[in-house]
Amino acid sequence: MNKTSCRHLATLLVTFTTACDSGESSPGATSGTTGAVAQGGTVNTSAGNTSSGGNTTSSGTTGGAMGGGVTHTTNRGCTPGVLSSTGQLQGQFGKVKVSVDGLEYFIQVNEWNSTAPQTMSYGGDHFFKMIVQQAQVPTNGAPVGYPSIFIGANANNSTDGSNLPKPVSAISAIPTKRVWDDGGTLADRQGNSYNAAYDVWFSVNPGGEPGSSHPSGAFLMVWYHKPFDAQPLGSNVAPSSTVANVPGTWNVWVGTNNGTPAISYVATQTISSMDFDLNDFIRDAVARGGTVQDSHHLTNIFAGFEIWRGGVNLETTSFCVEVI
Numbered sequence: 001m002n003k004t005s006c007r008h009l010a011t012l013l014v015t016f017t018t019a020c021d022s023g024e025s026s027p028g029a030t031s032g033t034t035g036a037v038a039q040g041g042t043v044n045t046s047a048g049n050t051s052s053g054g055n056t057t058s059s060g061t062t063g064g065a066m067g068g069g070v071t072h073t074t075n076r077g078c079t080p081g082v083l084s085s086t087g088q089l090q091g092q093f094g095k096v097k098v099s100v101d102g103l104e105y106f107i108q109v110n111e112w113n114s115t116a117p118q119t120m121s122y123g124g125d126h127f128f129k130m131i132v133q134q135a136q137v138p139t140n141g142a143p144v145g146y147p148s149i150f151i152g153a154n155a156n157n158s159t160d161g162s163n164l165p166k167p168v169s170a171i172s173a174i175p176t177k178r179v180w181d182d183g184g185t186l187a188d189r190q191g192n193s194y195n196a197a198y199d200v201w202f203s204v205n206p207g208g209e210p211g212s213s214h215p216s217g218a219f220l221m222v223w224y225h226k227p228f229d230a231q232p233l234g235s236n237v238a239p240s241s242t243v244a245n246v247p248g249t250w251n252v253w254v255g256t257n258n259g260t261p262a263i264s265y266v267a268t269q270t271i272s273s274m275d276f277d278l279n280d281f282i283r284d285a286v287a288r289g290g291t292v293q294d295s296h297h298l299t300n301i302f303a304g305f306e307i308w309r310g311g312v313n314l315e316t317t318s319f320c321v322e323v324i
Helices: 003-007 278-288
Strands: 010-017 069-077 087-090 095-100 103-108 118-123 126-133 148-154 175-181 196-203 218-225 235-243 246-257 260-267 271-277 297-304 307-309 315-321
Touching: 069 175, 087 095, 095 118, 148 196, 148 315, 175 196, 175 297, 196 278, 218 271, 218 278, 235 278, 246 271, 246 278, 260 278, 271 278, 297 315
Parallel strands: 218 260
Antiparallel strands: 010 069, 010 271, 069 271, 087 118, 095 103, 103 148, 118 126, 126 315, 148 297, 175 271, 175 315, 196 218, 196 297, 235 246, 246 260
16 A cells, blocks of 8 residues: 555445344443543553543443444545564553555554553554453453554654644545454453544644643544443443444444543444545534534544453454545
8 A cells, every 4th residue: 555545545345243242232321430541642651541431331232243244335445555564562562663555653552551461463464463461450441551553643652644733624534444353352242341443633732742642632433343341431422323424323422531522433333344534523523513623633543452351362454544
């Protein structure tokens, strides 16, 4: 993949996976206890930002085991390349800058809420994969961390050529694609609890907060998968909503992250692969009001897993994103 091919918005494939576990709970409007959660960013000392947390207690079905599903084809995504470099990242804050067909990304362990052993591998047939994960924390609060890949600048780490920060009002498109695999973990709900999510940061400052681990404007998340026993911050203000140009239905959660507005779009069925324009979610959030604003500046785009327990063999097998 190069920047030109990403801009060409190649034919996209979106795989929605039917929820197979009828006992899994859906988000409730007022249920759960919000926890302090570090999201994205390379945090080199202690817990950082809050973008999700709390127990889910309402009934219904959200997410589930990987399997067959509906395929949607449009022309909105980018074409992921192959990560040629390989290696392992260990410890709480192992990180590496990588290049894929000329586009730079940061890959990070980001285990900010635990000191238990974690190891990620990267390269080869995946972008990153959890091969050791021994930490476990209650699901009524912060996850263990957020192993992830990102573009942008925060905590004094940055990628070149990301076109960030960029005013929200000036964004034309953000073609992106992420494919992930549960590695068999969804068959064991008691042993595993995690989401698969994008975390998108916005600043009130034109230069962003490149040295900070918390944005000043807003958070926006897109959850491909929601565990049965944890939820985003805030409350589900718009169940089973649609987003223009995006397939499927989404539970829209709104809350605050240490005073910063946060909006989360949670798929009502687990998604294993989606090729889409992230700007469609941003425009929807702006239109709803109260979180992301046109005056904000997009600073960071992360994709990863918030893990409360388990997660060994979770992997992101394919990823690309570009801000236009």
